[in-house]
Amino acid sequence: MSPVSPLLIAQFVQLPRNSAEAWQGGLVRLPTWIEKGPDGRPYRPWAGFWVSLRTGLVQTKLEPEFGAHDPSLALEALVVFGLNKKLAGYRPARLEVADEEIGTYLVRSLGDDRLTFTVTRDLPEVKRVLVQYAEHMGGAPLPPNALDVPGVTVQRMRAPAEASKAFHLAAPWRYLTDEDLIHVEAPQRGAGSSPFHGARRRRSDLRLGVL
Numbered sequence: 001m002s003p004v005s006p007l008l009i010a011q012f013v014q015l016p017r018n019s020a021e022a023w024q025g026g027l028v029r030l031p032t033w034i035e036k037g038p039d040g041r042p043y044r045p046w047a048g049f050w051v052s053l054r055t056g057l058v059q060t061k062l063e064p065e066f067g068a069h070d071p072s073l074a075l076e077a078l079v080v081f082g083l084n085k086k087l088a089g090y091r092p093a094r095l096e097v098a099d100e101e102i103g104t105y106l107v108r109s110l111g112d113d114r115l116t117f118t119v120t121r122d123l124p125e126v127k128r129v130l131v132q133y134a135e136h137m138g139g140a141p142l143p144p145n146a147l148d149v150p151g152v153t154v155q156r157m158r159a160p161a162e163a164s165k166a167f168h169l170a171a172p173w174r175y176l177t178d179e180d181l182i183h184v185e186a187p188q189r190g191a192g193s194s195p196f197h198g199a200r201r202r203r204s205d206l207r208l209g210v211l
Contacts, residue, residue: 004072004109008083009079009110011079011083012091013091013110013111015082015090016091017090017092017093017114022092022095022096023050023053023081024051024123024125025077025096026071026074026097026123027070027102028048028049028123030047030130032044032137037066038066046063047063047073047077048074048077049074049126052087053096056129057087059077059084059087061080071101075109075110078095091115093114093115094115096117096118096125097117097118097123098120098121098123103118
């Protein structure tokens with residue numbers, strides 16, 4: 001991606017600063033899909049995305065093509081936000097970003113030593129706006145995120161996914177029919193390794209149903 005025009009940056013830094021204004025955002029993956037990517041498959045695009053914590057107004061700059069996103073996209077959206085008189089017409093006093101690297105990049109690129117930033121990793125206001133957008137486009141509330149359920153972790157989500165992958169790669173249906181009898185034996189686990197510790201070793205027979 002080409003860098004943001006120095007002329008736009010110069011116009012931005014000449015804007016008055018609103019001491020009560022804070023913008024939250026940066027580089028965000030949008031909750032929408034582009035039907036055909038470079039390989040013919042759909043993908044979720046990235047955008048420079050900012051939301052004013054005072055007014056709730058939003059500025060978005062979509063990546064021009066697949067994979068064309070870097071911190072300069074967030075910088076461009078930030079500059080356009082400030083220059084748009086219908087949305088702002090001023091500079092913010094503070095930014096909230098997901099990591100220190102992008103905050104440092106923005107401050108240095110603008111040459112604005114008085115612009116401060118804080119790291120807010122979850123970007124809750126950005127997340128709220130994106131959820132509203134997705135629900136509006138879908139016409140219904142979004143299903144709950146699996147990781148929002150108490151006790152659910154990435155590791156716990158990964159285990160059944162890896163087991164499903166292994167089963168798919170093994171493809172037992174290539175070798176068995178619905179007439180084959182499968183014998184399953186579950187070994188007894190050590191203390192504390194399972195909520196079923198102490199249960200007897202169980203054996204079962206089953207037949208593979210072929211669809």
